Amino acid sequence: MAVPVAQQRKLTQRSGNICAFPECGLLLTAQGTPEDPVVVLGEMAHIVAESPNGPRGDSPLTPEERNRYENLILLCNQHHQLIDSEGALAKYTVERLHAMKEAHEQRIERRLGGRSNVSSDLPPMVNDTVYSNVLPVTQMPRYIYGAPCSARRENEVRPAATSAGMMTPFILREGRLWAFQDLRDTSNPFADVVACTETERFSTKEWWTDPDRLGWYVALLNRSLNKLTGRLGLRLDHDHHRYYFEPEAAGVERSVPYRPLNASRATRSVVWQPKKRATGEARNYWLHRAVSLRFFLIGDNQWCLSVRPELRVTSDGFESIQAKYIGRQVTRKKSRLFNHDLLGEVQFWRDFLGRSTPRIFFPFGTDRQNLIVSTSLSSGQVRWPGIPAEHDMPFKNVEYVDDLFTWAEAEGLSEDDDPADEGDEDAEEMLR
């Protein structure tokens, strides 16, 4: 597949026909012979290689996207060879080449001093890495087992504790009990209530392609989340399908230790009674950190876990206050969980759920059957006008996530932020 002519032209023009490599400055056309008047020296180098096996080729870009202007950089032959050479690939990353190209094109524009025909209040486009609150599942159980079950209701089933730490989520559907443990094995945790000899086994992938079974599968995953969060001491808010912290004793605030990426320990308030900033007087409601967790399937057998930080409001640390009484206040608080705030919260939750390890682990008894979620944040490349200057935090590299987090904390945006302090008196009145 070749680079379309329009894309070639755009690249050559925007590069000023000069090699984009810093300090090179080589003009990429030269005077030739009378028979062949112009010699083209420029090479359109692929930032992400045209083929997946080529330099920087491991990318979700489609073959068509790989041959577009956005993925090409104009270089001289020498610099093209340099960036594609085996030993230099770690140095000339996709991000670095995009930055190189961006800087070069801006230099060309400035040097030429041309008058732009684009309205000047359009912000310049930048390449950014943005992080999402979605964690990739790196391993799903291979099989689901189902066997006829004598129990009619789920609360009649008491799975036996077998190996230490094993989670035993299950669902009852169509007279059968479904679980990740091998029900053919007579020492399985459900042996009391299932007919082991009549066990059926399905590959999980088979279930994902059937809409009904997919629903069952998600139910089983949700039971698994209940197990995980239960072990971590979180409570389930059935109405909102989210998990939250409760105080350990009435009237006592709570915080938990966690580890930011920079490995230093920190603590975070998880249940607290906000105080009025001016007087220090306690308000008449409590805030609880909460999280909505949801497994979902994207594309070809790739599962993800979305981590959505939320807040629960109670009157005394236990009794939930209905949304209609708190509406504006908490809505406003939520709507402020943007960018760095959100990342800081997601960072807290992934550390907490993963117990400060690189993964969230759901042990179902055997290596092949375990469910594992990576706690590395998914990221994607975007080209966009960027974050407005006042929020322009360094989102560009994963190592900056820490700075981001520290910054959010330093600004007091997450720990003791008090939604009523910014003067929503109506909302405050509603809580009195």
Ligand SMILES: [Zn+2]
């Ligand atoms: Zn190349």
Ligand SMILES: [Zn+2]
């Ligand atoms: Zn060059």
